[in-house]
Amino acid sequence: MTEKWQEDVIRSARGQWDAGDGYEAGKSIVEHIPNEDRKFWAANILEQVYGLVETIPEIESLLNLARNDEKWEIEAQELLWDAKDKVGHVHNALDESAPLLTQEVMNLAYYAGKTIYNARNYRAMYDHNGSWILVAKAKTITEYNEDSDFAEALWETIANRQFMKLKIPTHCNPGCPFCGEMYGAP
Secondary structure: OOOHHHHHHHHHHHHHHHOOOHHHHHHHHHOOOOHHHHHHHHHHHHHHHHOOOOOOHHHHHHHHHHHOOOOOOHHHHHHHHHHHHHHHHHHHHOOOOOOHHHHHHHHHHHHHHHHHHHHOOOOOOOOOOHHHHHHHHHHHHHHHHOOHHHHHHHHHHHOOOOOOOOOOOOOOOOOOOOOHHHHOOO
């Protein structure tokens, strides 16, 4: 069941999204998603946009790591770090002749990797606003794709009420050097 506060947040975020401000829409939504759920939320978004391009093994690897909900040890932390970096290397290696949609999907995958990494509560090595940027990249993809049904389905994935569990917004993760003290971290 959807609660009123969720509808209020989604309505406000949708206004930002429709006005072309994916970054603020992302901030509005993400701050109501518990950190431990953000890896699945980001993977859902990545999976949806990934369907627009040909198979890219680096994205497959990142999605597999995101969906693995086992307790992670140092080796797995390094695997996720490497997977995110490989996505970044593929994105950087794309030449200018690569379709813009492919470039943007790789860019979104890079920020999905940051979000997934931070959601594992490792020391936040990445931008504490990476998940907000992820939504901004999703908005850009809807503009390149020009498919209103896809754009609406992607918005529904972003504004998935199942993940929005926090009535009082949070910012990042306990390991974030910017936001960690909000969680009582040193």
